[in-house]
Amino acid sequence: MRALLGILFVLLGAYFLMLVFVPESGPASPAMSFVSSSQCKECHEQAYAEWEGSQHSISWTNPRVKALSNDFANQDCIACHAPRPVFETGIGERVLPRSTRRIEGVDCLACHQLPDGGMAGTISDPRAACRPVASMLTMNLARPDFCAACHNQHKTVDQWRESEWPERDQDCMSCHMPYRNGDPNQGRDHTFLGGNSLDLLQAAVELRGSHTDGGWVVEVENVGAGHAFPTDERSRRADVFWRPHSETGEALEWQHLWRIRDPYRTETDIPSTLLHAHETKVLPIEAAASESVIDVALFYRREPYWADPERPDPENESTLVHSITLQK
């Protein structure tokens, strides 16, 4: 009886898998040679539109990137900003740079194209023009190791591995490619939100402050980023500022308290101050000891430099993530 039930379950399982993965019958489309993301648009309009508005699509043309890479004179940057397909070199391996269509940045083909010209997709359909293969997506494309091809160049995936997030079943896609409207039937969002999303930034860290006998103390805690805050090397940084209030209650000029950033490889004299996952940084504000009211704010920016290092203007040059007013 148990054996019969087992066979029944296997047959039901196979039937279910066929429903999901085997396409409906119909004329097969001729296999196409895909050389540009624009070819994907016809069938995948929504994903294409999301990608078009994403950081991936402007990874080559983004003025910030161009400035920091000296217009890609630094060849290191080309591989990840205009990559050949990840599947070509293998999961977890470094990608190789592309020579053509660099303007398309991290394009559809970079993640989906298989070495035989087919695509990793949500269904398997040998009749479709792009010959999607579902197993390649579920077994490879959705894994953090896939993102590591580029995003571990700055140790982001390693930071995630060392955190508690893998145990909590939270990976790259949980935050950066959530289901559209939270509905698995609608597929994954291809906007790839990250440091460009204020919601994600605010969910990543908490800013707290208190006054003790020793004076003002501020705490910044990485509560929600699946990796260090900020992740990346050199380019991204967060700064904690504080400012006193005048006797009339007017907020005075911001004063820099602490920078959270990983230095670039040539900045050998600067220590890394990244706030790792679940870590709390405690910052006493000694200069504010006599103040009875202060504002504290956390600003985020994707360039490491201030326009005028002598007089940083965080409100105009950065994104305000959190701000608190503390009173004795």
Place this chain on the structure above:
Amino acid sequence: MSRQTSLLALLGLSIAGFAGACGDALERPSTAPPARLQAPAFPLSSVVAPAIERLQGALDSESSAPPETANPDRILGLLELLGGPNGRMRAMAREEAAHLGQRCSEQLLALIDDRELEQARRATALELLALVGGDEAAELLLARLESSSEPWLRTHSAWRLGELKRDWVIPRMLLRFKYEKEFETVIWMAKSLASLGNYEGLSALQAVADGTTDPALLASAHERMLEIARQAGHEDASGLWTAWTSGQGELPLPEGVGPARSLRYQLEVWSWIQRFVEYQLRGVDDARFVLQRMGPEAARIMGEALADSNAYIRVGVAQSLQRMGPRAKPAGPMLVAGLADPRLGPWAAEALGAIGAQAFPAGQAALLSCLAEGVDPEIRLSAIRGLGGFGAQPDPASIAALRRILNSASGPGEPTGEAEEFRQAAAESLLALGEERGVLQPLLDWMISERVSPVSSQRALRAWLQTQAEAPEVAALLAGWDALEPPAQKVITPSQRRQAKAAQRELLQAALPGLLAENQAEPHRD
């Protein structure tokens, strides 16, 4: 069959195979999908790892038992004499140290690293270590150059490394140009590298001269440049630099180095090539930085590495050869053979362009054959770009082929942007070949285009202005153009960047009628 004969036979077959591959491509109908991931035109195998193993084995078999440790009192005595005021005694101490033949590195190192001691005493210990010589001394000095936080110690280590005449230190010394911030240290690194037959430090000395406001450093940089040039048999630094970078004949190795590069030097080169397989680009970039600054003897080794089965090695080596320029000509035949490899091909094409016609004329015909429709677009585009490097001896066939591409419109069904990208590259190469007719206006338009990457057109136009800058009006134009360029490392907004580029374009557009009337008469096709 000797190793060289085998390599030549392999190259012959490879080039024949490449020609065959391109021949196929020429006959292929243009509507066929481009072939991706074909096999390269030479057999791939593990090349780098076995070479490292072979050289390591040879070095291990050469090594002998370590000498006995020197009497500490004898070392202290030598130090006293070497650091003393009597010149004759110092000379005697130098003579004795050079023939000591005993180990004293631990004792000397303890003195060198002791921050409680006077700097002069530590410097004398460093001098003695260099006088005793050997690979161990070179290793210890290199370690101080690489990681000491004391600038004077790095400077003295750089200086003494030149006296040791160990050529295998060259790659690691070259890497210091990337990280060293102390001008004085840079000056002595350049001097020592020159004494080992590597003249890359001349550009670092020029950078010091351009970047310092200290008259003593400025004078020292100029003095070293002249000294290096004279020792290499040239009247001035620019003459030596031309000889070093032009690829026209190899410079003889200085006295005390050679006659050929040592086994350990070769091992170092192969080991740096091996770093291209690293995942982290930090190591990869270090390897490229070092290898591109090596001499032609390293280019020969790098050429062999192009047949390695690891794609990261092939690509990293080709990128380094590209940056090396004409000096990389010994790798030319392997680069030609590598053009049919879809992963190596694009970078091989650009490397051949950077080596250029004078150093390796055969590269031009090879690139031209890659312009045929049906060739992998990655290789084809890079070949178009590569042909721009043959400005010294442009081939009429290349110019005609580039013009055909420039004037070809997108065909129906052709993926958006690709044809325009090819035409843009063709225009840039034509301008680099001195073909201004019908080229300047489209490049000016592409400079502000959002359909293609505008920076390459901007660079091509600036490079062209520079070639014309002997004329006073063009020199003024170039100065105006540069003045509009946002300062390096200055954070600017996207709109500021666009404005700067548009202003440069306007400046050149307004000057065009006066510069080249015929360009206005021939509008380009879109």
